[in-house]
Amino acid sequence: MLNESLVFGPFVSLDTFVIPHGGRYPIFFVGLLIYLFCVFCNLTLLSLIILRRNLHKPMYFILFSLPLNDLMGITAMLPKVLSDIVTETNQISYTLCVFQAFLLHLYGGGILFILAAMSLDRYIAICMPLRYSSVMTPRVVACIVALTWGLDFILITLLFSLQSRLPRCKSVIKNVFCDNPSLLKLRCGNTTVNNVIGLFATTVMQAISVSIQAFSYVKILITCVVTRRSDAKKKAINTCVAQLVIIIIFEVVSTFTILSHRFKNVSSDLQKIMGVLIFLISPFLNPLVYGLYTSEIRHTMLRVLQNRAFV
Template sequence: MENMTLTLHLQLSLNPFLIPSGAKYIIFFTGLLIYIFGIFCNLTLLLLIIMDHNLHKPMYFILFSLPLNDLIGISALLPKVLSDIVTENNKIYYPLCVLQGFLLHMYGGGVLFILAAMAFDRYVAISRPLHYNTIMTPRVCLGIIALVWGLDFVIIASLFSLHDKLSICRYNLMNVFCDNPSLLSLTCANTMINNIVGLFDTTIMQIVSVSVQAFSYIKILITCLSTSRSETKKKAINTCMAQLVIFLIFELVGTFTILSHRFANISVDLQKITGMLIFIVSPCLNPIVYGLNTSEVRHSFLNVFRRKIFT
């Protein structure tokens, strides 16, 4: 009980950016604008799906999870980082550090599972259009959404539950935010089990996501090649292109982040920035990509905008 109390009140030190005093507020306000932009875009997409009855379809019920997940990712990261830049505090209580790490890992897994669910929905809509309504019923749609969030939660919770068994002997994290590797660096105990579980969880998430998406897009491609209807091909390209762009951006940023930690000549600050990109780039781009490439979302936004202007 005493150890638990000590852990709850334990303060950790984050490794801050090396920022010249004159650039502190410029960086802060730039980051704040990025955060406001990301929040505004994702909230707009959420509200459009809620308020517009034309978007009350299985595709958009599943899509609803994407901006919701993006809000979790960007909000778990940027407010704390921006606050530390201004206040130069760079302190965080251990339980809040674990919570931040948990939410950031939930976000990463959520992106992979949500995009897989959306790819499956597009496969049914394009490859089996006559059976779409009988397959993608409200119950099935709700089950897919529950599976996405439930599987993500179980995998990440199993990873972070292992931290309870580790004693802490260091109090400085070599990062500007908390994640599983940073938390593991605080212990002097053997972390082999944690590393194995972390690698296993990452592999499972990637295999499930990539397999479902590969299956779905191959089936969609076969459908496009076998049909002579240009309208069907155009619809397939428009509906799938946005999801492929989002997935590729997420994977490229993630790969770049991992590689940046493998080269000794890359500065520590650059490694921190690349680590943050995965939680900033996708939340800012996802609603724009869907707003521009999905005609129903674009028309819904324009209709709302016109009503606000002319009423």
């Protein structure tokens, strides 16, 4: 265990996983393969959307934000965790710690807002197909994307800016990566305002995301029940299942992680593992899920591979 009495300084210490020495390198290589796989898949998805003209549509312009967000989240977390497993240094400068925490929270809020924007796009496409082109104009799509990132950035910036008003007097973080609650525990003084604003920001993000997605999917479900065209039903279901799978898994894992810190009988190692999974689920599953369930992306990928094979 880390010593709480460590002298305060420019570096903070992280409480990494307790791993037998012989297991460090196997875990490192497995983690590295997962990271490289996620980076490759998300860069491939980004490249397809950029280079293939048939994907230059509102749905895919909004989807473009998802692999960007995933790359930011997994890159901010996993390389540092893997490095600490091998080197056993378990230290990071306070400035980089704050930057890592900021990116990780930006990633978490980004998932909620991006999936909400995507569900709204699918609602308009499925429930108002004849008006889709007139509603989802390039300007509207640009505004949706800007609002998605802008609101996320404002809320996270507000959350972190409040920490600067309190003096820092500790140097030990009992987690494998930096996040806002851990950084707040390094501060001395009354943190009530920070906790209230943190709860407010989380509530706003969840309320906006859940309400938009609930509205969109209920409307889509009603449309699927009412419509008589089996092909339209199948297309609607395939389109929505992908997003529902991702958001349900993410919400279950993140909710468990948040609640686990409220109970003392939950293993700290389990808390750490679930915390890491939050930043692995979306980058790992999104390219696979959208590749399998989005026929246009799947067919585009197959055409690209066939063209490469015959070059």
